[in-house]
Amino acid sequence: MQRYFMTADTPQLGQTFTLDSEAAHHVIRVMRMVVGDKIEVVFNEQVAFQAKIKFVDGKQVTVQLEKSLVSQSELPCTVTIVCGVSKKDKAEWIVQKGTEMGASQFVFFMSQYGVAKWDEKKQPKKQERLAKIALEAARQSHRLSVPEVVILPNLKAVTLLAKDTGIVAYEEAAKQGETAQLVKQVQQMKTGQHLVAVFGPEGGLAPAEVALLENAAFVPVGLGPRILRAETAPLYLLAALSVIWELQ
Amino acid sequence: MQRYFMTADTPQLGQTFTLDSEAAHHVIRVMRMVVGDKIEVVFNEQVAFQAKIKFVDGKQVTVQLEKSLVSQSELPCTVTIVCGVSKKDKAEWIVQKGTEMGASQFVFFMSQYGVAKWDEKKQPKKQERLAKIALEAARQSHRLSVPEVVILPNLKAVTLLAKDTGIVAYEEAAKQGETAQLVKQVQQMKTGQHLVAVFGPEGGLAPAEVALLENAAFVPVGLGPRILRAETAPLYLLAALSVIWELQ
Numbered sequence: 168m169q170r171y172f173m174t175a176d177t178p179q180l181g182q183t184f185t186l187d188s189e190a191a192h193h194v195i196r197v198m199r200m201v202v203g204d205k206i207e208v209v210f211n212e213q214v215a216f217q218a219k220i221k222f223v224d225g226k227q228v229t230v231q232l233e234k235s236l237v238s239q240s241e242l243p244c245t246v247t248i249v250c251g252v253s254k255k256d257k258a259e260w261i262v263q264k265g266t267e268m269g270a271s272q273f274v275f276f277m278s279q280y281g282v283a284k285w286d287e288k289k290q291p292k293k294q295e296r297l298a299k300i301a302l303e304a305a306r307q308s309h310r311l312s313v314p315e316v317v318i319l320p321n322l323k324a325v326t327l328l329a330k331d332t333g334i335v336a337y338e339e340a341a342k343q344g345e346t347a348q349l350v351k352q353v354q355q356m357k358t359g360q361h362l363v364a365v366f367g368p369e370g371g372l373a374p375a376e377v378a379l380l381e382n383a384a385f386v387p388v389g390l391g392p393r394i395l396r397a398e399t400a401p402l403y404l405l406a407a408l409s410v411i412w413e414l415q
Numbered sequence: 416m417q418r419y420f421m422t423a424d425t426p427q428l429g430q431t432f433t434l435d436s437e438a439a440h441h442v443i444r445v446m447r448m449v450v451g452d453k454i455e456v457v458f459n460e461q462v463a464f465q466a467k468i469k470f471v472d473g474k475q476v477t478v479q480l481e482k483s484l485v486s487q488s489e490l491p492c493t494v495t496i497v498c499g500v501s502k503k504d505k506a507e508w509i510v511q512k513g514t515e516m517g518a519s520q521f522v523f524f525m526s527q528y529g530v531a532k533w534d535e536k537k538q539p540k541k542q543e544r545l546a547k548i549a550l551e552a553a554r555q556s557h558r559l560s561v562p563e564v565v566i567l568p569n570l571k572a573v574t575l576l577a578k579d580t581g582i583v584a585y586e587e588a589a590k591q592g593e594t595a596q597l598v599k600q601v602q603q604m605k606t607g608q609h610l611v612a613v614f615g616p617e618g619g620l621a622p623a624e625v626a627l628l629e630n631a632a633f634v635p636v637g638l639g640p641r642i643l644r645a646e647t648a649p650l651y652l653l654a655a656l657s658v659i660w661e662l663q
Contacts, residue, residue: 240642264650267644268643268651347662391657394557396515402512402654403516409638410639413594414598
């Protein structure tokens with residue numbers, strides 16, 4: 168069932184609610200739904216309902232909240248995925264798949280040594296496009312929240328992000344056979360805490376960049392013995408977090 | 416360093432070796448390498464060397480094996496990823512990323528209920544293309560073996576595949592809160608054993624298909640509480656296997 172996110176306080180079960188214009192457009196034009204069709208609506212406090220379309224009036228869609236949906240589709244801790252900017256559509260791919268796998272926020276930064284740069288003037292458009300991809304993926308994967316997308320000018324700004332635990336995926340750590348830190352760092356986290364995980368751009372982080380992160384309490388971790396591409400490593404992490412936090 | 420796979424028995428360190436024509440073409444035309452440049456060569460028994468280009472003669476490239484490379488880039492068990500056929504380039508994507516994350520073999524089958532079908536006449540070309548993607552990904556991620564790509568006509572043929580442990584990713588299992596089976600099934604496997612993991616096409620497996628697999632000793636497992644797309648689920652599994660088998 169198609170899911171929509173409303174930036175509104177949670178109404179009571181049984182109430183009617185008028186969708187915002189973006190959702191209404193999607194319901195009418197993209198999904199071509201009509202009165203009687205059902206959707207899912209999620210409100211600010213991550214509360215989800217099944218809702219039935221009661222009226223379609225021009226560009227307005229009014230629904231009635233007919234059933235509370237209980238779902239545990241969020242990871243127990245919030246996770247910010249921080250990536251160096253890479254070429255082509257890799258950022259889009261990271262946001263789409265990362266949303267599906269439970270990330271709470273995506274941060275992209277210009278690495279001093281990265282081959283790709285995003286022109287400062289184009290950044291607002293880029294941010295807007297990535298936010299739209301996050302919204303679409305959150306709808307499809309029935310998330311309870313839409314991950315935020317942020318672009319930061321450099322790694323220094325990344326070190327200032329608030330966190331309970333910080334890790335940096337570092338290939339050299341993996342090469343030296345480091346296999347314990349990832350599990351150790353994330354296993355000690357408590358429900359509701361916030362993990363910030365940093366990934367380099369294509370070509371990886373420079374030792375000086377890793378040192379900067381270490382000084383800001385980011386712990387270098389290995390992600391297994393294989394060489395993962397810049398866009399694959401964040402997905403490895405998110406799956407690992409699910410296994411460590413949600414399975415067994 | 417660029418890596419090439421030779422279907423030949425392993426020569427001695429110090430010996431010279433003439434690359435096969437596909438690798439030679441790649442060295443000369445794609446990488447534009449010259450005498451003195453270095454590559455990595457892997458032989459049948461998954462033994463890897465660093466090698467120096469000694470002669471380039473027309474379309475022939477001869478290298479000298481100058482250093483043994485010790486690497487543990489393979490998962491401790493072999494893993495066959497079996498997927499229902501999906502639309503668009505999802506199969507290519509599964510093969511590329513799955514190779515990077517350590518899969519040994521990819522099997523695609525036509526699901527009775529899947530929306531996508533691969534025309535029987537086009538299957539050899541499809542197989543060839545996917546095998547090429549596996550080769551390229553194995554080179555880039557420095558694997559010690561190139562995963563095989565197989566197309567099977569139906570799910571019945573999948574049930575006949577040899578295995579030590581079989582699992583099937585089943586969304587209904589996840590919805591019912593099944594969180595223990597994945598770890599349980601793969602944790603009891605011993606080094607060198609063979610895991611076959613089945614994933615449905617877009618839209619998932621039908622209950623009758625899951626029953627057929629259960630009769631053939633495939634255990635339904637949940638992959639966490641989020642709804643994963645057909646092409647994301649195999650990557651979740653491969654990362655999970657790495658965490659369970661290789662980390663901690």
